[in-house]
Amino acid sequence: MQHHAHPLLSPVPGTQRNLESFHFGPAEAEKRVYIQGSLHADELPGMLVAWTLKQRLKALEEAGQLKAHVIVVPVANPIGLDQQLMDIPLGRYDFESVSNFNRGYRDVTERIAEGLESALTQDAEHNRAEIRRRFIAALDEQPATTAYESLHLTQQRLACDADFILDLHCDFNAVEHLYTTPAAWPDFEPLARYFGAKASMLATDSGGGSFDECFTLVWEQLRERFGDRYPIPYGSQSITLELRGQQDVARDIAERDADAILNWMRYHALIDGEAPPLPALPYPATELAAMDFLRAPAGGVVVFHRTPGEEVKSGDLIAEIIDPISDAVHPVRAEQDGMFYARTQRRMATAGMIVADVAGHHAHRSGYLLAP
Incomplete structure (x- = not known):
């Protein structure tokens, strides 16, 4: 070394x-x-x-x-x-x-x-x-x-x-x-x-x-x-x-x-020795352009209903944003079928904040594809 x-x-x-x-x-x-x-x-x-x-x-x-x-x-x-x-x-x-x-x-x-x-x-x-x-x-x-x-x-x-x-x-x-x-x-x-x-x-x-x-x-x-x-x-x-x-x-x-x-x-023969058998791929590869950032429609307390690693369907409830003053409860739903793979650590959302990420199958984004 x-x-x-x-x-x-x-x-x-x-x-x-x-x-x-x-x-x-x-x-x-x-x-x-x-x-x-x-x-x-x-x-x-x-x-x-x-x-x-x-x-x-x-x-x-x-x-x-x-x-x-x-x-x-x-x-x-x-x-x-x-x-x-x-x-x-x-x-x-x-x-x-x-x-x-x-x-x-x-x-x-x-x-x-x-x-x-x-x-x-x-x-x-x-x-x-x-x-x-x-x-x-x-x-x-x-x-x-x-x-x-x-x-x-x-x-x-x-x-x-x-x-x-x-x-x-x-x-x-x-x-x-x-x-x-x-x-x-x-x-x-x-x-x-x-x-x-x-x-x-x-x-x-x-x-x-x-x-x-x-x-x-x-x-x-x-x-x-x-x-x-x-x-x-x-x-x-x-x-x-x-x-x-x-x-x-x-x-x-x-x-x-x-x-x-x-x-x-x-x-890839970069190290001597036999590689173990390839395990199954847990989820198929998808286009980054098909990934959805799910955003909070309003500010409030974030309550998740699904856990990263779960496959979701379009319309599934991922989280709720609760306004403790007005009592408004705003749902955050999956916009397409896919894999719910990441979510915020914060539990107080600001309006427009990214709450969850879903790897979908319908490419619909272009240009800048990343989080800020």
């Missing part, structure tokens, strides 16, 4: 932070895997799973069983991890810019594309290597003027040449679910099975410039631009694993999730 500290831009003197990465397996390995935890710094299940993977990967490396080079960043957001207000951790948004830490990653597609056509050939592997070289160079050219930008660029530079990128998150109160792209689904469908994903939502571009898509969208756009004349394989496939809810921080759960990731790596 090698440990590297990557200094971030310091906002003021005396406040230096580093992004810490841990590297396992042969540096010259053909395949590379990047795993980070808790980019939203108040989502700690990912941090514990990443720490668990560190221990397991170290043992696999010592046994000579790692066939890929694996980078683990267990604390992906030291800035957000240090943000608390009145004893409440607030790690989703950057206090300085009021920006979501998992939005607005740098898009360097145009820089990579400059002069690229003259360097492309009919050799797909040559093209992949050339694009990766340009990807690294383009990110190295990017300036960072804030700590937030410095964090983003450091993460991108660490991950941009990985074949597989795993971003470990969680929701407020939820069951296992994930987000990836249609192109990556064949690679990650086995992981969805080992992980036990109750919802797997697919989108090529969800509209927010999130960490997972800042890699895959580059390859998608280059394939669209040059793919009719030159073979351009995907250089990176990425996935956001949602490790249930914020309170699901426990050793046994983390061990189970680490097992799922390591078994998926065995399935």
Whole structure:
């Protein structure tokens, strides 16, 4: 194992932070895997799973069983991890810019594309290597003027040449679910099975410039631009694993999730050894554009009638919003059949607040598909 500290831009003197990465397996390995935890710094299940993977990967490396080079960043957001207000951790948004830490990653597609056509050939592997070289160079050219930008660029530079990128998150109160792209689904469908994903939502571009898509969208756009004349394989496939809810921080759960990731790596021959038989997929993959955010029609006390992990039908009562002054009771119902997979932790709703998430089957949204 090698440990590297990557200094971030310091906002003021005396406040230096580093992004810490841990590297396992042969540096010259053909395949590379990047795993980070808790980019939203108040989502700690990912941090514990990443720490668990560190221990397991170290043992696999010592046994000579790692066939890929694996980078683990267990604390992906030291800035957000240090943000608390009145004893409440607030790690989703950057206090300085009021920006979501998992939005607005740098898009360097145009820089990579400059002069690229003259360097492309009919050799797909040559093209992949050339694009990766340009990807690294383009990110190295990017300036960072804030700590937030410095964090983003450091993460991108660490991950941009990985074949597989795993971003470990969680929701407020939820069951296992994930987000990836249609192109990556064949690679990650086995992981969805080992992980036990109750919802797997697919989108090529969800509209927010999130960490997972800042890699895959580059390859998608280059394939669209040059793919009719030159073979351009995907250089990176990425996935956001949602490790249930914020309170699901426990050793046994983390061990189970680490097992799922390591078994998926065995399935792809990234680790020596036979992968276990694939379990059944708990729920079929659906389009992210078919997912519904169910919102509170008015403010009031939130009372849930269904639990995440339950399949629901259109019209099913998910929750009630009760106004204790007027006695008004507002139902929140499923808008289509699907999987109720996540809900708010708050029990006092504000008007328009997202109360519950349902993975449906009827695509009806476009543009920006993510939560704020």
